[in-house]
Amino acid sequence: MAPPPEFCQPPIKPFEVAIVGGGISGLTLALHLLIHRVPTKLYEQAPRFGEIGAGVAFGPNSAKALSLISPHICKAFEDAETNNLAETKKSVWFDFRYGDTCDGRRPDGGLICTLECDGGQRAVRRSAFLDGLVKLLPSGVAEFGKRVESFTQDRDGVTLCFQDGSTAKHDVVVGCDGVKSRIRKCLLGEDDAASTPTFSGKYAYRGLIPMQQAAAELGPELAGNSQMYLGRHGHVLTFPISQGDTMNVVAFGSANAWDSAQWVKPVAKKDVINEYSHWGHSVRRIIDMIQQPDVWALFDHPPATTYYDGLVSIMGDAAHASTPHKGGGAGMAVEDAYILGNLLGAISDKSHIQGALAAYDATRRARTQRLVVDSREQGMLFDLELGFDDPDQLASNISQRMKWLWDYDITNELEEAYSLLKVHCAPLAVST
Numbered sequence: 001m002a003p004p005p006e007f008c009q010p011p012i013k014p015f016e017v018a019i020v021g022g023g024i025s026g027l028t029l030a031l032h033l034l035i036h037r038v039p040t041k042l043y044e045q046a047p048r049f050g051e052i053g054a055g056v057a058f059g060p061n062s063a064k065a066l067s068l069i070s071p072h073i074c075k076a077f078e079d080a081e082t083n084n085l086a087e088t089k090k091s092v093w094f095d096f097r098y099g100d101t102c103d104g105r106r107p108d109g110g111l112i113c114t115l116e117c118d119g120g121q122r123a124v125r126r127s128a129f130l131d132g133l134v135k136l137l138p139s140g141v142a143e144f145g146k147r148v149e150s151f152t153q154d155r156d157g158v159t160l161c162f163q164d165g166s167t168a169k170h171d172v173v174v175g176c177d178g179v180k181s182r183i184r185k186c187l188l189g190e191d192d193a194a195s196t197p198t199f200s201g202k203y204a205y206r207g208l209i210p211m212q213q214a215a216a217e218l219g220p221e222l223a224g225n226s227q228m229y230l231g232r233h234g235h236v237l238t239f240p241i242s243q244g245d246t247m248n249v250v251a252f253g254s255a256n257a258w259d260s261a262q263w264v265k266p267v268a269k270k271d272v273i274n275e276y277s278h279w280g281h282s283v284r285r286i287i288d289m290i291q292q293p294d295v296w297a298l299f300d301h302p303p304a305t306t307y308y309d310g311l312v313s314i315m316g317d318a319a320h321a322s323t324p325h326k327g328g329g330a331g332m333a334v335e336d337a338y339i340l341g342n343l344l345g346a347i348s349d350k351s352h353i354q355g356a357l358a359a360y361d362a363t364r365r366a367r368t369q370r371l372v373v374d375s376r377e378q379g380m381l382f383d384l385e386l387g388f389d390d391p392d393q394l395a396s397n398i399s400q401r402m403k404w405l406w407d408y409d410i411t412n413e414l415e416e417a418y419s420l421l422k423v424h425c426a427p428l429a430v431s432t
């Protein structure tokens with residue numbers, strides 16, 4: 001089926017944007033730019049678009065940004081979306097429970113608190129959501145097997161240098177190339193400490209379990225509705241995906257350092273079982289059910305002092321990779337795409353590109369870097385490392401923490417961004 005007409009209109013802007021990386025960030029930005037009729041090219045290193053099977057969840061702020069960009073993008077999410085299965089749990093983000101008795105002081109599986117939000121737990125299988133986005137992209141926008149190694153820029157534009165020896169020149173480049181971003185390295189400088197991701201002290205085992213099996217082992221209430229089991233130096237979360245056919249599992253643990261060059265690697269199931277052997281009944285059963293577990297080292301970015309230089313910018317994980325403890329990384333990427341897409345869509349003169357990138361940087365940097373810092377701390381909260389494990393303190397801390405992220409009016413942020421754009425681009429008018 002052909003993409004909807006809003007993504008296929010003839011371009012009208014006198015400059016071309018190159019996006020490096022075709023994950024959630026790159027695809028969302030590309031689609032937003034096409035709506036604004038900006039000529040757009042997307043370079044992806046892989047032979048095709050692809051995501052791992054695991055789940056990703058979107059909070060109220062992320063869902064709002066998706067719908068503001070386009071109802072079609074919102075629908076791609078909604079078509080792939082799974083909520084908690086019980087009617088009474090539709091507005092629940094997570095039930096928080098003790099997954100570890102803390103030497104017999106806490107009840108195994110005991111409820112600490114329930115946190116609700118607008119829309120509740122809204123999760124998709126990553127590959128299904130990405131497929132939905134890809135269907136919206138007209139052919140010819142993406143080029144595959146193109147790994148960017150570096151770039152150079154002059155007043156005229158940016159030359160991308162690919163691993164295959166070829167080059168391509170564009171008016172502006174946006175690096176959406178993830179936590180190991182080459183664009184970030186080149187933009188900040190190889191020697192800048194912020195250009196290298198840092199091990200967060202946490203890792204995660206990820207797995208998918210058929211819902212029938214999970215429900216038989218845990219009961220339908222625990223298996224079919226999002227649960228977070230807290231313990232000492234780790235936590236385990238589950239939520240339903242694939243219209244309730246599958247239970248997604250992420251089991252977190254702690255380590256002082258990550259010595260392997262591989263950030264994702266297969267692990268022996270018996271080692272994972274051994275690691276969680278002192279945990280409570282539900283967690284041990286969940287770990288037992290994971291087939292062929294992989295471990296993911298969780299790296300995040302030290303704060304970058306800028307998200308742009310000249311005609312080159314970064315967004316999504318390339319700009320602010322965070323740990324996943326607030327479930328907010330992909331959502332922040334969508335917010336970035338909303339702001340940057342609108343700014344580039346508002347200008348009609350090549351000489352205003354730097355002004356648009358400067359306005360994007362000034363409006364997005366503080367909020368996105370707050371996610372990185374707060375997410376690390378939230379991981380420590382869930383791993384009972386903040387000096388308390390009593391239910392009242394945990395409940396009040398957990399319920400306060402998500403507010404700044406979820407209760408956010410991104411349309412106000414866009415107005416601020418437009419004001420900055422007008423300052424940067426004065427005296428010429430911009431169409432906002």
Ligand SMILES: Cc1cc2nc3c(=O)[nH]c(=O)nc-3n(C[C@H](O)[C@H](O)[C@H](O)COP(=O)(O)OP(=O)(O)OC[C@H]3O[C@@H](n4cnc5c(N)ncnc54)[C@H](O)[C@@H]3O)c2cc1C
Nearest residue numbers: 021023024025045057148178316317324327328329330331
């Ligand atoms: C365990 C875990 C759970 C998470 N859960 C959530 C969640 O529930 N909610 C949420 O909002 N976020 C979550 N996140 C974070 C989320 O996954 C990321 O923030 C998001 O996927 C980032 O998307 P991206 O497009 O910026 O980067 P990526 O998904 O990493 O995409 C980068 C793309 O760029 C390509 N690329 C890389 N280098 C080059 C190059 N040099 N040249 C060309 N192409 C290149 C890659 O092949 C890839 O396609 C989680 C993360 C983890 C690790």
